[in-house]
Amino acid sequence: MSPKNPIFCALDTTDTDRAVALAESLKGAVGGVKIGMEFFNANGPAGYAKVAAAGVPIFLDLKLHDIPNTVAGGIRAVLPLKPAIVNVHAAGGIAMMRAAAEAAAEAGDARPLVIAVTMLTSLDEGDLHDTGVIGTPADHVLRLANLAAKAGLDGVVCSAHEISTLRRELGPDFKLIVPGIRPAGADVADQKRIMTPPQALSLGADVLVIGRPITGASNPHDAAAAITASLAA
Ligand code: C5P
Numbered sequence: 001m002s003p004k005n006p007i008f009c010a011l012d013t014t015d016t017d018r019a020v021a022l023a024e025s026l027k028g029a030v031g032g033v034k035i036g037m038e039f040f041n042a043n044g045p046a047g048y049a050k051v052a053a054a055g056v057p058i059f060l061d062l063k064l065h066d067i068p069n070t071v072a073g074g075i076r077a078v079l080p081l082k083p084a085i086v087n088v089h090a091a092g093g094i095a096m097m098r099a100a101a102e103a104a105a106e107a108g109d110a111r112p113l114v115i116a117v118t119m120l121t122s123l124d125e126g127d128l129h130d131t132g133v134i135g136t137p138a139d140h141v142l143r144l145a146n147l148a149a150k151a152g153l154d155g156v157v158c159s160a161h162e163i164s165t166l167r168r169e170l171g172p173d174f175k176l177i178v179p180g181i182r183p184a185g186a187d188v189a190d191q192k193r194i195m196t197p198p199q200a201l202s203l204g205a206d207v208l209v210i211g212r213p214i215t216g217a218s219n220p221h222d223a224a225a226a227i228t229a230s231l232a233a
Pocket residue numbers: 010012036119120121122157179180181189191209210211212213
């Protein structure tokens with residue numbers, strides 16, 4: 001899948017009515033929406049189906065991390081929902097990632113992209129060392145991205161500042177899904193290392209995950225359309 005519109009809007013809410021209203025209003029202005037554990041744990045597959053009924057592709061961001069058999073089962077369980085993208089933690093290891101890819105392949109042509117989370121951007125080098133990982137975050141991200149590619153996954157979630165290296169090391173077909181994106185002049189909120197949509201796209205991002213600059217706007221459709229227009233400029 002290579003969405004014509006690279007923007008996936010993060011619907012970070014537990015409120016089904018709000019998520020459905022956003023998905024309906026964003027249709028045509030974004031490439032898809034992202035639903036995470038906050039929404040899915042609160043509303044389950046039934047809530048998901050209501051959002052999906054708006055007709056927008058969905059990135060189901062559950063960040064699975066467990067033994068291979070359990071992760072394969074977790075992926076298999078969401079295939080009937082037909083998500084466009086699902087994800088797992090690369091730290092779960094190559095066997096777990098292979099099991100996830102194989103489970104997703106059971107959906108045939110309707111298979112979702114399976115993406116690995118490398119290193120959460122909430123962690124810094126000190127946190128890595130606390131977990132026994134010695135080395136820089138950049139090395140760790142590259143090592144995990146290589147492992148994800150070897151496992152047959154479609155790509156990784158990465159910060160905008162890792163796009164250039166990962167694109168160079170992993171080639172043109174490996175999907176790079178990038179959060180921490182802010183249009184010029186937008187409220188940064190709690191994101192620390194941000195980049196604008198055109199910058200991230202020109203470096204080689206495939207999907208731009210953007211939440212509050214769209215969902216917090218008085219007119220989310222217009223906000224998304226303006227970001228999309230900035231990409232063509
Ligand atoms: O509102 P905002 O644009 O900051 O939302 C970004 C979305 O991307 C949120 O759903 C957040 O959880 C997610 N995300 C992130 N940074 C990561 C991984 C995911 O911001 N490293």
